[in-house]
Amino acid sequence: DTGVSQDPRHKITKRGQNVTFRCDPISEHNRLYWYRQTLGQGPEFLTYFQNEAQLEKSRLLSDRFSAERPKGSFSTLEIQRTEQGDSAMYLCASSSGLPPYEQYFGPGTRLTVT
Amino acid sequence: AQTVTQSQPEMSVQEAETVTLSCTYDTSESDYYLFWYKQPPSRQMILVIRQEAYKQQNATENRFSVNFQKAAKSFSLKISDSQLGDAAMYFCASRDDKIIFGKGTRLHILP
Numbered sequence: 001d002t003g004v005s006q007d008p009r010h011k012i013t014k015r016g017q018n019v020t021f022r023c024d025p026i027s028e029h030n031r032l033y034w035y036r037q038t039l040g041q042g043p044e045f046l047t048y049f050q051n052e053a054q055l056e057k058s059r060l061l062s063d064r065f066s067a068e069r070p071k072g073s074f075s076t077l078e079i080q081r082t083e084q085g086d087s088a089m090y091l092c093a094s095s096s097g098l099p100p101y102e103q104y105f106g107p108g109t110r111l112t113v114t
Numbered sequence: 115a116q117t118v119t120q121s122q123p124e125m126s127v128q129e130a131e132t133v134t135l136s137c138t139y140d141t142s143e144s145d146y147y148l149f150w151y152k153q154p155p156s157r158q159m160i161l162v163i164r165q166e167a168y169k170q171q172n173a174t175e176n177r178f179s180v181n182f183q184k185a186a187k188s189f190s191l192k193i194s195d196s197q198l199g200d201a202a203m204y205f206c207a208s209r210d211d212k213i214i215f216g217k218g219t220r221l222h223i224l225p
Binding site: 033040041045048091100101104105107 | 205215
């Protein structure tokens, strides 16, 4: 399977705990994106990487959120001291960075903070 | 700033009929890309169709076509011969620097 994969698919955690999600992009893609999607809404951009460099972060990405892509391949998104408002689907997407800039999405990680 | 607006939160269409989903956008760029993505229930987002802003011809992919009105900044999606498998959330998206999504339209297909 050469698509975008995310792990875990579901995560239930208690408020205040830290969680980490992983995304494996399509192997030849150098751009990797993280989005957050709440129920009934479209995906909201969080951050993106070109290779290992984090090029942009949304204002939505509070200090409790950190993302890395250390070797320019897989990426991790960590949320520290989770809050109930962090409950959402976290989507990862990758693209080649070339026109037409199509992004391929993973299945997402659904986070529930209790 | 880029914005994408989908004014129809939900729509329904009879199987085999045609439905049009509306989208308007705003961007300051002259060259950009527009997309329609489909997100079936509990399944991942997939690209339905794309349009390059510099191309005047409307994109078509099988039963899916767009009506791209650049001056009006309108980008609607037409689904012909609707099928049960078309039931999903449909997101309009615009890209100049990064992709910005609309809030989506939930499409119901009535058998």
